[in-house]
Amino acid sequence: MRTLVVGTRALLVELDSAGEVAALHTELLRRRDAGELGPVEDLVPAARTVLLDGVRDPAALGERIARWRVEPLAPGEGPLVTVAVRFDGPDLPGVARLWGVTAREVARIVTGTEFRVAFCGFAPGFGYLTGLPERFRVPRRGSPRTAVPAGSLALAGEYAGVYPRSSPGGWQLIGSTDAVLWDPEREPAALFSPGVRVRFTQEGGGRG
Incomplete structure (x- = not known):
């Protein structure tokens, strides 16, 4: 420190x-x-x-x-947000190949992981989620998309994230959700905030 x-x-x-x-x-x-x-x-x-x-x-x-001795956060410590996801992203087959598993197994790994919001940025409501083991890190796309749909679940490097609105982006898209990540009329406006735990559940419509 x-x-x-x-x-x-x-x-x-x-x-x-x-x-x-x-x-x-x-x-x-x-x-x-x-x-x-x-x-x-x-x-x-x-x-x-x-x-x-x-x-x-x-x-x-x-x-x-x-001078502080700060202990690591324990699994299960902190507020929890659950988000239903369809594993239907266009980059899902490529991520599965990188991981050496099937698309169905990618969904199982992601839904079996407890993520935590490390910090927020890029766009209002976008949380950088940590939690995936190092062996599951994936590179950004070589050519970013000019428009990523709102609600896209994506991976890049050590992070996962959900795009709160349509925007350009170079992350690997593996799924989608109807959850509202940013709503100025809500308190708090952001669904994800630093320290919050995030669990994804499979809604259906994924690939086998």
Whole structure:
């Protein structure tokens, strides 16, 4: 864990993995809610960092955080969101070949995995989900699509994600869902937020 003062009111904490980011973000939320951090206006996790914004004394807080012993999040810890998915994506056969399994087995692996939202970005409501073992990582497409349909379940590198709206994208599309990922009229607007656990269930219409 490394801490870096950014300007006069912000602190950046650098970590070695998405798992460490999730654990620290959860611990920061807990301590902020308990009034142990002092003023902190915002906590923003990313792939390998957590930004604390609106901090009264970033240097002093960085020294405190550097001394913490933050335990990894336990499986089953944190709120859970379940999303029904059809495994009907155009890249499903290719992902199956990369994994050395059938398309049906890809669905079984994905629905058998507990994902966690590491951080959000790219578009409102898009969560970067971790949880798949390293052997199931897949590359981005060589040629990105100009338009990926909203609700597409996709894989790229160590992450899974669901496109909240139609947009260009280069991830491997393996399924689709009717779940609404972003709704400004809902509280909270985002279905996925950092630290949330995600389980996919098979709705039907998948490939064998």
